[in-house]
Amino acid sequence: MEPPEPPDESDCCNSGCNPCILDVYEAQLQKYKDNLKKSTLRPLEVNSISPSSYTIFVVVAVRRISPTVLLLKFEYADTKDKTPNCFKYNCGQYLLLRGQDGDGEFTRAYTPIPVENEIKLGFTTLVRVYPFGRMSRLLKKLQVGDKTSWRGPYGDFTINYNYKYLLFIAQGTGIAPVFSVISEIINNPECESFIKLFFCCCDCDDILLRNELYDLGAYWNFSCEIFLSNSNNLVKKYNEVVHECKLTTNIVTNYINGKNNLQTLICGSDNFTQFFKNEVEKLVESNNVYLF
């Protein structure tokens, strides 16, 4: 383990970021000291991103994949006195992007997603831009070559392979951590859980990672059902299950009923997440429900 880089005092923007960079540094320093006591092994991996200080990543690709969603690719471009050899995060973890505007500095969370041929020292993220969003205004203007500051990864999600059934309920860009976790599970040859995804989208253009989810359908233990609030211009692919309606409590209840040993994992807007959490908890104990 590398000693954490101390943040500049000015890195704390006093806007209540979660987690605050100064707290992260203290916690990482303590972890490093504890590790030193335990081990004298030389570190083999030097991560290109750090939770306790900002690292510069340059934009290397901007792809619009729906009217409001961008797929952005970033590559390590810092000049710190370290030679990173990997970009490491656990599935379901997120990064914080630093923004600056007339009102000062602030951060927002974004989730790296696994993609084919990923750059060794980089990451990819799906970003929805909102008309009046503070970070969205900056993201909309990003171009290849622009520099951005990131810290992380954060989040302590761990996959529990003891469940026989894993039900994921995702909405919009909530698919980012869900896709990352499902990909990890599917790639574990020892996993014997059945994975079901209910994916809620506004319309056909909004079915994010559609090809990637379609390809996952080739695995024996994964199936996906897509729900569209607006199904204009819908063209289904072979074997794709697309409902021309919103996901209802009945559909969730029918899936859950009769299944013991099931975990439900939910990711979407606050209202969406809270609604399905309440519904699912009428059927299963709350410790079997995870909110990203």
Ligand SMILES: Cc1cc2nc3c(=O)[nH]c(=O)nc-3n(C[C@H](O)[C@H](O)[C@H](O)COP(=O)(O)OP(=O)(O)OC[C@H]3O[C@@H](n4cnc5c(N)ncnc54)[C@H](O)[C@@H]3O)c2cc1C
């Ligand atoms: C752990 C975590 C991981 C995340 N990962 C991703 C990710 O991978 N991709 C991604 O696009 N976003 C992700 N988000 C959301 C992201 O952090 C921002 O909240 C989002 O980009 C909006 O930021 P903003 O500054 O543009 O909008 P803000 O200035 O914060 O909000 C302004 C307005 O934008 C609209 N708005 C903002 N957020 C939402 C929302 N979720 N649903 C509906 N309307 C909204 C509302 O009208 C709101 O009033 C994640 C959030 C968390 C907590």
